[in-house]
Amino acid sequence: MKKSVVALVGRPNVGKSTLFNRLVGSKMAIIEDIPGITRDRLYGNVKFENYSFHLIDTGGIDISDEKFNDEIKVQAEIAINEADVIVFVVDAKEGITTNDLVVKDMLLKSGKKIIVAINKIDSKLAKDNIYDFYELGFDNYINISSEQNEGIYELLKEITKDFKEVIEEDDDSIKFSVIGRPNVGKSSLVNAILNEERVIVSNVAGTTRDAIDTPFTYHNERFIVIDTAGMRKKGKIYEAVEKYSLLRSMKAIDRSDVCLLVLDAETGIIEHDKHIAGYAIEAGKPIIIVVNKWDTVDDKDESMKKFIKDIRNNFQFMPYAPIVFLSAKTHKRMHTLMPEIIKVYNNSTKMIATNLINDCIKDAYNLNLPPSYKGKRLKIYFCNQASNKPPTFNIQVNSKGLIHFSYERYLENKIRESFDFEGTPIVLQFKNKGEQEN
Numbered sequence: 001m002k003k004s005v006v007a008l009v010g011r012p013n014v015g016k017s018t019l020f021n022r023l024v025g026s027k028m029a030i031i032e033d034i035p036g037i038t039r040d041r042l043y044g045n046v047k048f049e050n051y052s053f054h055l056i057d058t059g060g061i062d063i064s065d066e067k068f069n070d071e072i073k074v075q076a077e078i079a080i081n082e083a084d085v086i087v088f089v090v091d092a093k094e095g096i097t098t099n100d101l102v103v104k105d106m107l108l109k110s111g112k113k114i115i116v117a118i119n120k121i122d123s124k125l126a127k128d129n130i131y132d133f134y135e136l137g138f139d140n141y142i143n144i145s146s147e148q149n150e151g152i153y154e155l156l157k158e159i160t161k162d163f164k165e166v167i168e169e170d171d172d173s174i175k176f177s178v179i180g181r182p183n184v185g186k187s188s189l190v191n192a193i194l195n196e197e198r199v200i201v202s203n204v205a206g207t208t209r210d211a212i213d214t215p216f217t218y219h220n221e222r223f224i225v226i227d228t229a230g231m232r233k234k235g236k237i238y239e240a241v242e243k244y245s246l247l248r249s250m251k252a253i254d255r256s257d258v259c260l261l262v263l264d265a266e267t268g269i270i271e272h273d274k275h276i277a278g279y280a281i282e283a284g285k286p287i288i289i290v291v292n293k294w295d296t297v298d299d300k301d302e303s304m305k306k307f308i309k310d311i312r313n314n315f316q317f318m319p320y321a322p323i324v325f326l327s328a329k330t331h332k333r334m335h336t337l338m339p340e341i342i343k344v345y346n347n348s349t350k351m352i353a354t355n356l357i358n359d360c361i362k363d364a365y366n367l368n369l370p371p372s373y374k375g376k377r378l379k380i381y382f383c384n385q386a387s388n389k390p391p392t393f394n395i396q397v398n399s400k401g402l403i404h405f406s407y408e409r410y411l412e413n414k415i416r417e418s419f420d421f422e423g424t425p426i427v428l429q430f431k432n433k434g435e436q437e438n
Helices: 016-028 070-082 098-108 130-136 152-160 186-194 235-240 242-254 271-282 300-314 334-348 354-367 405-418
Strands: 004-009 043-048 051-057 085-091 113-119 140-143 174-179 199-201 212-218 221-227 258-264 287-292 323-325 380-387 392-397 427-432
Touching: 004 016, 004 070, 004 098, 016 043, 016 051, 016 085, 016 113, 016 152, 043 152, 051 152, 070 098, 085 098, 085 152, 098 130, 113 130, 113 152, 130 140, 140 152, 174 186, 174 242, 174 334, 186 212, 186 221, 186 258, 186 287, 186 334, 242 271, 258 271, 258 334, 271 287, 287 300, 287 334, 300 323, 323 334, 354 380, 354 405, 405 427
Parallel strands: 004 051, 004 085, 085 113, 113 140, 174 221, 174 258, 258 287, 287 323, 392 427
Antiparallel strands: 043 051, 199 212, 212 221, 380 392
C-alpha cells in the first residue's frame, strides 16, 4: 500500500509543531537508546483507523522585509508539491494576519485539497476571530486545539476521507530501493545495476509519482529497483534543501523489501545519512550499506579498513548491515551487490523452527542469568517466531517489567550468533505468561 503525504503549512507560531506532535504521537521517536539519530524531525508516520500516512512539517512562512525567507519558501514549495493533502494551520487567538493571506495565495495555486485547521479555539479570544477565517475562500474548515486534543479526530477524518488503498503489483518480485542524500550517485548506481550483463531489463519501465520503478530479471528471478532520485518536475528545487530528500526515501522505504543506503566515498558520512538509515530501521526493513565512488579512493585496502571502522562507529544501531564497496561509474565491484541483496532478502523472510529458537534462548538464559531486581529475576518460559519481514520473536516471561534493554540486546546477539540474520533487523516481543498475542 502506498502512503499518502499530508503537509502542515502556515505562518510561524500558529501551533504547527504542537499539531505535528499530537498527530504523530509516540511514533515520532525512532528507538530511544539508539545514538546518532535525531528525534527532532520534520517527518513522521501517522496511523488513524485503517489508514497510514506520512506527515511533513514546514517552517513558518513569514514575509518580514516584504519577502520570503528563501529557505522557508523552498521548504513550503516542496511540501506543497509532494503533498496529497495540505493542512493550513491558522491561529484563532490572533485572527487573520498578512502572513496568512500570503500562505492562502500559495495554496490556492496548488490545486491540492486544502483543510484549514483553526487552532487554539480553547483561547478566550478565539470566538471573536473564528469566522473571519472563512473569508480565506477554502472549502474545508476544522476547529481544533492541538494543546487540548480538541477536534483532532474530526481533522483526521477529513484528512483521510478520500484516501484509497493501492495494492502494489508484482508482489512476487523482490523490491529494493536506492536511498540516500542527494549527489551520492543513486541514479548512477541504478543505471549500473541495470547495465550488468546478467540483468535483463523489462521493456516497460513503470513510473510512480514518488520515484522511478524499473522491473528486471537477474538469474531468472524478478526484481524491481526503486530509484528515489527520479523526479518528474522542478528537479533542482528538490535538491536545494537536503533534508527534504528524506521524504522520497521514506516513501520508497515503505514499498521496499530491501533498502540500499548509498554513501559517498569522497565526502564520507554525515548526520543526514544516519537520519535516512534510521527510517529504514524504524520501518523494519533489511538494509545494505553501499559505499559508492570507490574509484576515487587511493590506497584502497587501508581506506576500506578506515571506512568500515567509521561506518560501524556511526551506524552503531545497525551493526548487522553488510557493507559493499563499489563504483557505479566504472562498474568495479558491481558484481558483489546483487548476491548481497538476495541474501539479505532471504534472511528477512527466514522462519526458525520453534524447537530451535527455544533451545537458543534457553541456552542464552542459562549461560547468562539476568540480574535480579528488588528480589525478583526475569524468567523466560517459551519462545517462538511470530512472523518475518522483519523476523519477529515472541518471548514469554514472568514479568516484562524486569527486562533491561542490555539483556534484550544480549538475547538478540545470541539469536544472530545461532542463525544468519545478516542485513535484517529482528524484533523481540516480550509477553507475560498467558498474555494474548497481537
